[in-house]
Structures are given as structure tokens and as C-alpha cells.
Amino acid sequence: MRRTARDTEESARRITRRSLMMGGAMVAMFAVLGARMRFLSVEQADEFRLLAEENRINMRLIPPERGLIFDRNGVLIAGNEQNYRVTVTREAAGDVDMVLARLTNLIPITAEDMERITRDLDRNSPFVPIIVADRLPWEDFSKIAMNAPTLPGVTPEVGLSRQYPLIEDFSHVVGYVGPVSERDLEERPNPDPVLRIPEFQIGKIGVERWMEETLRGSAGNKRIEVNHVGRVMRELERTDGIPGRDIQLTIDAEVQNFIQARLGEESAACVVMDVNTGELIACASSPGFDPNLFVRGISQRDYSALMEDDHRPLANKTVQGAYPPGSTFKMVTALAALEEGLITPETTHSCPGYIEFGDRRFHCWKRGGHGRVDLARSLSESCDVFYYEIAQEVGIDKIAEMGKRLGLGIRHDLPMSAITEGIMPNRAWKQERWGQDWRIGDTINASIGQGYVLASPLQLTVMTARIATGRAVVPRLIRAIDGTPQPMPEAEPLGLSGTNLRAIQNGMYEVMNTQRGTAYSSRIADDTMVFAGKTGTSQVRNITAAERARGVISNDQLPWNRRDHALYVGYAPYDNPRYAVTVVVEHGGGGSAAAAPIARDAILRALHEDIPPLTAYPANQRGRIETDLNALREKLRDVTQSGNSRA
Known part of the structure; x- marks a missing residue:
């Protein structure tokens, strides 16, 4: 059929319209492709060129800022100071030996430093920065920054380093930080990647160690652009880490400082605790050490000096030291007998200066004896024979049960290192430990805190606080985290007879406040702060029968390490107890002469919140x-x- 002119014209219009639509679509498509090509080839050219040239966009972790540690009043105990350091990255450095040689011309690098740097470079991945020099003075740091173009792979950095401004005062409580070791990594199933940064530091002992996860925070990261010689050109992107949380301790820095100074050069320990809350107000171990030495990398000479010191400055004697408690243990024996109904406060025993059991003689410290004594006098004059007698009636199992009730033989849960459990022995303990039966002689020795019995100053302070209050006071060291107070559950009653507790408290009162009391010279004269306590002396050597016959050698005539330990426990005020205190002076001799005066000063400092007045x-x-x-x-x-x- 012949098409009309109209049909032909209509067909041509349709073809033209379709051609225009297809042409427009093709133009749009080429425009999009062109724009994309321009974006990739022009606007992203630098980045893709860097990526093509040996992956020059690097990711690096940013160490988090470590949390701060404060005392109960906001005094800084552990802080962070600005630190200038220099790192080198093996992947970017190329010829590492050449780069290190150039660095030695700019800053001092010892042979020991070079050995460490080489070791770290071998241990870590090529892209991990290795610290070459730390804590650089500004002059040396600026030399590195000015010569950066000739030092491929070298980066001058400004970081933070731990600092302990109060030096020795908190060395044992807070501890110190140090570089992550292989052992540290092995102890953690899935270690935080930030721990693999060379020379990254974590807590090693004390609060720094046991609160590590809280203090450390979380690492950030950054994308950096480096050129073909490894020089950092610019930072492309940064995600800041989360700083560690701040911790506030229960310790009062001023009281701690006072006690640390009061202990002087003695090998000693002192603990002061709030008897109502369990908060540790002071926890001082002497001598201390400078924790900043460990942060900076302690020298072999300094470390050897600390290790060889017979006063053991690295040991935290307040929680690690396990000592025979001596006569400070007599309250435990007495309470066990009172609670079992075997004695009353009026019960008396005659002390001729010794008792005989079998073929052995057990002596009282007073050679001529005390005569007939009751409970209060047995405590105030520290008669040993009274406790030898009642211990045989009550038995070691009941004594041990009371000891644990009062906090002995228990590892108290605090964020400090090497806390001892001490030893609160009973029949089962000796059989399990030594494969031997318990003997009456063991009970007699234990009744006055000798033999197998061992306790730390912390445990003795808990014991004293529980006697003062009749409650199961639990020690606390962390007061708040990031300003949030930590839970402080109320101490439960011990379930002990109030009459029996008052009998023990009265005996401790007479120790301090009657003229025949062993610590009368260390009494407090202020009637509103009356002191109650108990002295103790624990032997560290056996006294032979021959020595007793010719006269026991006095402590001051013996070598220092063979002298008796001096102990004291107490609380004040007597009528309304606020603080308990324990002092142990290693090889100090008698507790009344060496330990009680320190304890008086310590508790007066806590009560007065200042240097004690002379009127006290x-x-x-x-x-x-x-x-x-x-x-x-x-x-x-x-x-x-x-x-x-x-x-």
C-alpha cells in the first residue's frame, strides 16, 4: 500500500524524536563518565598516586592519655607531663643504619640505646614506629625537627609521660608504670593492640597495675600521608582515643607525707584506717623509693642499690610484710575465751614468770612474773602466762576462728601488689602444711602471737577497727572513679557480746592510761582524744636456756637484723572511735619504746588534720x-x- 505524505512525515518525526532521546542519554552518560574521570584523575590524583607508590597512606595508633590519680582531697599523686621523643619507622626509613648514624650526630645515643633500638626494630613489624630517644630536651628535639628532610622515617613527636610529684610518699601504694614486656602480653589472652606500640607503658605494681584497665583508656588512630622517603607530609584524618578515667584514693596525702617523714630511716610500716568506713587514711612503708626512676628506665646501679638495701625499700611492708604479731594478738585469744564462756573479765591467773609443760618451760617477758592478774591487767602489763593458761582451755581451733572473724588470716581485696594472707593456723592447717599433728606447745606459742601466727600491718589494723566497733569493717582504698563515689556497704555486726568487747576495750584503755600500762608514756593528754591500744614485741631469734640463765642479751647489743620487731595497735578516741592505727618497726626492739610513739603521732595527725599541738x-x-x-x-x-x- 502506498504511504501518504502525511504518514511519511509522521514517521520522520518519530525517528527524529527517538534519535534525540538516545543522543541525549548518550551525552548524559558521557558527561557522568567524564566527571568521574576528572574527579579520579584530577581531584584524587595525589592520593591515588601515593597509594600507587608503595602504599604511602599509613594508619597509626594514638596512645590514650592515662587517667590521673588523686588523694582524697584532690592532691595530684600520679600525673602526666609533656614528653619530647623521636621515633623511626623501618618501612619508611629504607637504610635504617644510615638514618641512625645521622641521628647520632644530632642527639646523644649510647651503645645501650642502639642495642635496644635494634632489638625493637627486629621484634616489630616494619610499619610500627620505634622510639629512638625519649624525654629529649627542647634543643635536641628542635634539631631533629629542623633536619627532618634528611631523616627518612624519623618522626619527632610530643607525647605524655607518667610523673609522680610526691616521689616516695606513694611509691608502694600507687606503684609505677613501665614498658610492656612479653610477660605482660602473655598474661592477657587478647591484648589491646596499643600494648604492642614499642615503649608503651602500663602499670607494673600497686594501683597503677591493678587499676590498669580503668586508667589506660582506649587508643585513637590517625591516617597520615608520607612521601617517597617516608617523611610525614600531612595528617589526613584523626580519631581521638578515649582518655583513661581518673581515680581518687581514700589516702590523705598530707597524713601520708607526715607519717612517711615520721618513720624516717626505720624499716617500718604504718597504717591508719577510718574505723567506721574502712577507708585507709595512710598506708606508709619505709623506706620508700622514687618511682620516677622506673618510668624513665632505672639504671642497673640504682636498681642494685635498691635490691641490696637490707631495709628492703621495694617491699610494701603494710600489705606484703607478714610478722609474728606478738602481744598485739592477745586480744584475739582473750575474746575467744570470753565468747566460749571459759573466762570472765574477773578471771585471774597467777604468773610466776613461766609455766612448765612437759619438759619445756614457757617464759613470761617479765622474769619475776606479774603475780595474780585479771584480764584488764594481763593486757595493760602484757602478762604472757595469763594467755598460756587460757589458751590451753579454749584450744587453737577456737582461737583461729576468732582471729579470722577479726580479719586475720584473710587476704583483704585491695588494688595493691602482693597482699599477704598471713597465717592464722589451726590443727587442719598444720596437718595439711607440715603433715604433723598440732601440739599443746603450738597453742601456747600462738596464744601470744608467736609460733606459726603471721599477720600484716593491714590485717592488724582491720582487727583493731573491728574490736573498736564490733563490726566487720572492710578496708577500702578507692574512693571515687571519674568523680563517681564507689559503693561503701555498711559493715555488718560481728555478733560478739558487747560485754566481752568492752572488757577488751577496757584492757586496751589501761595499756595507755594507767601508770603500769606498757604504753603509758605514749598516752594522749587531750581528754577528747583518749588513746587505747596494745604494744607487742615479736622475737626473730630463739633464746636458749643457757642465755636465760646468764641473762638475755638486750636488743641494742645485738646486730640490727637479730633484734625483735616492735609492734603497736590502737584506736582513738576511746569513747567514740574514729581511727585505728598499726605500726611495725622491723628489728625496732620493744613495741612500747619504738612503735607506740610513732602510732601516737600518726593518729594525732589524722585527728587534728595538722601537725599535732603540744597540748596533746x-x-x-x-x-x-x-x-x-x-x-x-x-x-x-x-x-x-x-x-x-x-x-
Whole structure:
């Protein structure tokens, strides 16, 4: 059929319309492709060129800022200071030996440093930065920055390093940080990647170690652009990490500082605890050490000096030290007998200076004996024979049960290192430990805190706080985390007879406040702060029968390490207890002479919240005390100035 002109014209219009639509689509498609090509080839050219040239966009972890540690009043105990350091990345450095040789011309690098750097380079991946020099002075740091173009793979960095401004005062409680070791990594099933950064530091002992996860925070990361010689050109992207959380301790830095200074050069420990809350107000171990030495990398010479010191400055004697508690244990024996109804406060025993059991003689510390004594006098004058007698009636199992009830033989859960459980022995313990039956002689020795019995100053403080309150007070060291107070459950009653507790408390009162009391010279003269306590002396050597016959050698005539340990436990005020205190002076001799005076000063400092006033001391002692306190003020001033210069 012949097409009309109209049909032909219509067909041509349709073809033209379709051609235009197809042409438009093709133009749009080419426009999109062109725009994409321009974006990739022009706007993204630099990045793709860098990616093509040996992956020059690197990812690096950013160490988090470590949380701070404060005392109960906001005094900084562990902080962070600005630190200039230099790192090298093997992948970017190329000829590492050449780069390190150039660095030695700019900054001091010892042979020991070079050995460490080489070791770290071999141990870690090529793209991990290795610390070449740390804590550089600004002059050396600026030399590296100025010569950066000639040092491929070398990066000058500004970071943070741990610092302990109060030096020795908190060395045992807070501890210190140090580089991550292989052992640290092995202890963690899935270690945080930030721990693999060379020279990254984590807590090694004390609060720094046991609160590591809280203090460390989370790492951030950054994408950096480097050129063909490894020099950092620019930072492309940064995701900041999450800083560690701040921790506030229960310790009062000023009380801790006072006690640390008061302990002086003694090998000793002192613990002060709030009897109502369990908060540790002071936890001082002497001598201390400078934790900053470990942060910076302690020298072999300094470390050897610490290890060889017979006063053991690295040991935290407050929680690690396990000592025979001596006569400070007599309250446990007495309470066990009272609770079993075997004695009353009026029960008396005659002390001729010893008892005989079998073929052995057990001596009282007073050679001529005390005569007939009741419970209060047995405590105030520390008669041993009274406790030999009642211990045979009550038996070791009941004594051990009471000891644990009062906090002995238990590992108290605190974020400090190497906390001892001590030993609160019973029949089963000796059979399990030594494969031997318990003997009456063992009970007699244990009744006065000798033999197998061992306790730490912390445990003795808990015992004293529980006797003072009749409650199961639990020690606490962490007060708040990031400003949030930590739970403080109320201490449950011990379930002990109030009459029996008052009998023990009365005996402790007489120790301090009657003229025949063993610690009468260390009493507090202020009637609102009356002190109650108990002295103790624990033997570290056996006294032979021959020595007793010719006269026991006095402590001051013996070598230091063969002298008795001096102990004291107490609380104040007597009528309304606030604080308990324990002092142990290693090889200090008698507890009344060496430990009780320190304990009095410590508890007065806590009660007064300042240097104790002279009016708190007996009038006949004030001249000597004034001289001692003035000397102590000078010492504290020197320590404060030294700490301020570091802060």
C-alpha cells in the first residue's frame, strides 16, 4: 500500500524524536563518565598516586592519655607531663643504619640505646614506629625537627609521660608504670593492640597495675600521608582515643607525707584506717623509693642499690610484710575465751614468770612474773602466762576462728601488689602444711602471737577497727572513679557480746592510761582524744636456756637484723572511735619504746588534720616533743618544696 505524505512525515518525526532521546542519554552518560574521570584523575590524583607508590597512606595508633590519680582531697599523686621523643619507622626509613648514624650526630645515643633500638626494630613489624630517644630536651628535639628532610622515617613527636610529684610518699601504694614486656602480653589472652606500640607503658605494681584497665583508656588512630622517603607530609584524618578515667584514693596525702617523714630511716610500716568506713587514711612503708626512676628506665646501679638495701625499700611492708604479731594478738585469744564462756573479765591467773609443760618451760617477758592478774591487767602489763593458761582451755581451733572473724588470716581485696594472707593456723592447717599433728606447745606459742601466727600491718589494723566497733569493717582504698563515689556497704555486726568487747576495750584503755600500762608514756593528754591500744614485741631469734640463765642479751647489743620487731595497735578516741592505727618497726626492739610513739603521732595527725599541738602530749614530754616536731616540720617543708618543683 502506498504511504501518504502525511504518514511519511509522521514517521520522520518519530525517528527524529527517538534519535534525540538516545543522543541525549548518550551525552548524559558521557558527561557522568567524564566527571568521574576528572574527579579520579584530577581531584584524587595525589592520593591515588601515593597509594600507587608503595602504599604511602599509613594508619597509626594514638596512645590514650592515662587517667590521673588523686588523694582524697584532690592532691595530684600520679600525673602526666609533656614528653619530647623521636621515633623511626623501618618501612619508611629504607637504610635504617644510615638514618641512625645521622641521628647520632644530632642527639646523644649510647651503645645501650642502639642495642635496644635494634632489638625493637627486629621484634616489630616494619610499619610500627620505634622510639629512638625519649624525654629529649627542647634543643635536641628542635634539631631533629629542623633536619627532618634528611631523616627518612624519623618522626619527632610530643607525647605524655607518667610523673609522680610526691616521689616516695606513694611509691608502694600507687606503684609505677613501665614498658610492656612479653610477660605482660602473655598474661592477657587478647591484648589491646596499643600494648604492642614499642615503649608503651602500663602499670607494673600497686594501683597503677591493678587499676590498669580503668586508667589506660582506649587508643585513637590517625591516617597520615608520607612521601617517597617516608617523611610525614600531612595528617589526613584523626580519631581521638578515649582518655583513661581518673581515680581518687581514700589516702590523705598530707597524713601520708607526715607519717612517711615520721618513720624516717626505720624499716617500718604504718597504717591508719577510718574505723567506721574502712577507708585507709595512710598506708606508709619505709623506706620508700622514687618511682620516677622506673618510668624513665632505672639504671642497673640504682636498681642494685635498691635490691641490696637490707631495709628492703621495694617491699610494701603494710600489705606484703607478714610478722609474728606478738602481744598485739592477745586480744584475739582473750575474746575467744570470753565468747566460749571459759573466762570472765574477773578471771585471774597467777604468773610466776613461766609455766612448765612437759619438759619445756614457757617464759613470761617479765622474769619475776606479774603475780595474780585479771584480764584488764594481763593486757595493760602484757602478762604472757595469763594467755598460756587460757589458751590451753579454749584450744587453737577456737582461737583461729576468732582471729579470722577479726580479719586475720584473710587476704583483704585491695588494688595493691602482693597482699599477704598471713597465717592464722589451726590443727587442719598444720596437718595439711607440715603433715604433723598440732601440739599443746603450738597453742601456747600462738596464744601470744608467736609460733606459726603471721599477720600484716593491714590485717592488724582491720582487727583493731573491728574490736573498736564490733563490726566487720572492710578496708577500702578507692574512693571515687571519674568523680563517681564507689559503693561503701555498711559493715555488718560481728555478733560478739558487747560485754566481752568492752572488757577488751577496757584492757586496751589501761595499756595507755594507767601508770603500769606498757604504753603509758605514749598516752594522749587531750581528754577528747583518749588513746587505747596494745604494744607487742615479736622475737626473730630463739633464746636458749643457757642465755636465760646468764641473762638475755638486750636488743641494742645485738646486730640490727637479730633484734625483735616492735609492734603497736590502737584506736582513738576511746569513747567514740574514729581511727585505728598499726605500726611495725622491723628489728625496732620493744613495741612500747619504738612503735607506740610513732602510732601516737600518726593518729594525732589524722585527728587534728595538722601537725599535732603540744597540748596533746603529757606536760613532762613537751620540751622534747617540741624539738622533734620542729625537726619534722623542716623535713616536711623540704619534701613539699621538692615535690612542687617536680609538679
